[in-house]
Amino acid sequence: MHVADAVGEFIAWWGFKAIHGRIWTLLALSSNPRSQAEVADLLGVSRALVSTATHELHERGLVRPVGASRQAPWTAVMDVWPVIADVLRDREWIMIERARVTLEAAIEEAEILESSGVSLEFDLDRMRVLLSLTEMAQRFLRILVALRVPRSIASLGDWLVKATGLLSSLRRLR
């Protein structure tokens, strides 16, 4: 399963472990649901790893069992965008927000010092530039997680064309 390896690694970038990506890809590309044993076998990893990883994927809603029995085979949920958006929101937003808040506090402090005539060891203008950048990143992230990528294969091609067109105009910005 070279495909699962390659796509899996790609997916791993978006806040998942590589094994998650590999399992999801294998299930996504399979015509029929597969048992954990099959998955472990095809990917060449232990059943223990498949068991835990599958449950983590299930918690995120990226994979679901077909049937109710304990050893029901698994299939991939194809509509992954909402989950990715969630991960981005949880993980990145917190990080950016912390940087932004810290910067704001530091700027405020520096402004007070400056207004009382103290010569600063730090550069206020540059602090403001960084603050603008974090705000920009937040806006960007907000738009990203609000995006609705079409779930149907039929409309996906169409959507891709329009989205690409819009993105191109970003490049022409002066």
Place this chain on the structure above:
Amino acid sequence: MHVADAVGEFIAWWGFKAIHGRIWTLLALSSNPRSQAEVADLLGVSRALVSTATHELHERGLVRPVGASRQAPWTAVMDVWPVIADVLRDREWIMIERARVTLEAAIEEAEILESSGVSLEFDLDRMRVLLSLTEMAQRFLRILVALRVPRSIASLGDWLVKATGLLSSLRRLR
């Protein structure tokens, strides 16, 4: 230096180590260049770490010595976007490209099998969807790395407004 920690962690996300982000941020916010000893002291890390990290930053062009002497103090290069774009290109492009090529090969193989009447264990349509997604990701990445973020503080605010406007129309896409 809480600011350096917070911003540094944020930067670390873009393919750098956290210490790189912290050092760069400290230098970027300082009114005057700083020696490695000062940096190590302010950040509370060993001079050994600052030495190697500073050189790595220098190789990437994110930081430069002021003066020619061996112990010249360092200052941050503020125009970071080209460097980030480089990292994205090098690191992400390779990953996506590998996924894309592997997928294409797998699809081709599957098509041959199917046309010769063999019933497939894998789902050809889903493979094609994944392929579209990698292509979309490539287009997106290409636009991203070609972006020119203004270097001057004066035009940055203006640019941010326009860019945000464009991004918003992405959200409204159907």
Place this chain on the structure above:
DNA sequence: TTTGTAGTTCACACCGACGTAAACTTATGA
């Protein structure tokens, strides 16, 4: 030349992420 200080290099320690083996639990079916 000597002495002190900044910077460099390298061997090692620590830690978390990832994966395995093996024992254990639960279901299926002869």
Place this chain on the structure above:
DNA sequence: TCATAAGTTTACGTCGGTGTGAACTACAAA
């Protein structure tokens, strides 16, 4: 009921990333 197979849990090994200590080098000033 017992045997077998699937799935789960836990304790452990390995590895890479990150950082330190200490020895070493290069330079500046006395």
